[in-house]
Amino acid sequence: MRIPTGIEGFDDLVQGGLLSERVYVLSGPPGSGKTTFGVQFLAHGASRGEVGLYTTLLECPQNIINDMSNYAMNITSLIKMQKLLFADLGPRMEYGYMDEMSEFVTTDYNVGRTSIESEAPSPSMVFKEIAAYVSEYDVKRLVIDSVSAIRFTTNDFSLQEKEMSRFIRNLKKLGCTTVLLSEMTDPTAYSTEQFAAHGVIFMHNFLYDKTMTRAIQVIKMRGTRHDCNMRSVSFSERGLRVEGYLE
Numbered sequence: 001m002r003i004p005t006g007i008e009g010f011d012d013l014v015q016g017g018l019l020s021e022r023v024y025v026l027s028g029p030p031g032s033g034k035t036t037f038g039v040q041f042l043a044h045g046a047s048r049g050e051v052g053l054y055t056t057l058l059e060c061p062q063n064i065i066n067d068m069s070n071y072a073m074n075i076t077s078l079i080k081m082q083k084l085l086f087a088d089l090g091p092r093m094e095y096g097y098m099d100e101m102s103e104f105v106t107t108d109y110n111v112g113r114t115s116i117e118s119e120a121p122s123p124s125m126v127f128k129e130i131a132a133y134v135s136e137y138d139v140k141r142l143v144i145d146s147v148s149a150i151r152f153t154t155n156d157f158s159l160q161e162k163e164m165s166r167f168i169r170n171l172k173k174l175g176c177t178t179v180l181l182s183e184m185t186d187p188t189a190y191s192t193e194q195f196a197a198h199g200v201i202f203m204h205n206f207l208y209d210k211t212m213t214r215a216i217q218v219i220k221m222r223g224t225r226h227d228c229n230m231r232s233v234s235f236s237e238r239g240l241r242v243e244g245y246l247e
């Protein structure tokens with residue numbers, strides 16, 4: 001079954017929408033529109049009665065809610081109706097308390113150790129928290145912001161790849177249509193999550209002829225005949241809008 005994304009002009013590129021219950025990666029540089037895409041996708045589902053969950057690892061949810069309230073996505077009432085949920089899975093410890101205490105507390109016996117609460121969570125911790133939300137609220141659409149902020153329990157790159165593949169394999173079994181946001185500065189360096197996902201979409205934001213140009217491009221979409229070219233993107237009062245081919 002295909003589900004409409006709610007991103008104006010996008011579904012025409014992918015035979016009418018995303019295949020449901022699959023995992024997609026949306027990669028792009030800072031400010032390219034990843035969060036906007038994610039929230040718009042969830043708000044559209046929520047307005048059709050499908051519960052959406054936006055999980056943050058880097059940014060506090062309130063900031064995202066404030067920023068996205070600029071758009072006519074109706075997010076405040078969708079949140080009140082519990083059709084749109086925001087969950088903060090980032091490091092818990094706030095600056096402040098321990099900073100003030102630091103001159104009174106000896107850290108000698110603490111060298112090389114940090115509180116688990118202050119670290120970014122591992123893939124399995126993130127997965128467990130998400131799975132609990134999904135079953136409690138019957139979540140249908142899921143966004144993870146961002147996969148790049150997940151901490152690995154090892155420095156070994158091949159083990160990190162295995163952990164990431166395992167994370168994505170588990171997400172595929174959750175029964176949600178999932179969009180993983182990932183930061184990307186080099187569009188030619190593909191990552192494990194991009195290989196493991198059912199689909200990969202790039203958001204571009206680059207300098208061309210002295211102006212910043214925004215575009216979207218479907219890199220892969222299993223089981224779908226799709227447009228591979230860069231389409232220009234703009235922001236309307238309702239969020240992102242996909243337009244014609246980039247000239």
Ligand SMILES: Nc1ncnc2c1ncn2[C@@H]1O[C@H](COP(=O)(O)OP(=O)(O)OP(=O)(O)O)[C@@H](O)[C@H]1O
Binds near residue numbers: 070235
């Ligand atoms: N009405 C608007 N409200 C907020 N942002 C807007 C608006 N119109 C255009 N923008 C653009 O949207 C950009 C932010 O988009 P978004 O937060 O979705 O990007 P992102 O890829 O998630 O960024 P990051 O990597 O920092 O998380 C802003 O930098 C701004 O250029």
Ligand SMILES: [Mg+2]
Binds near residue numbers: 035036145
């Ligand atoms: Mg963002």
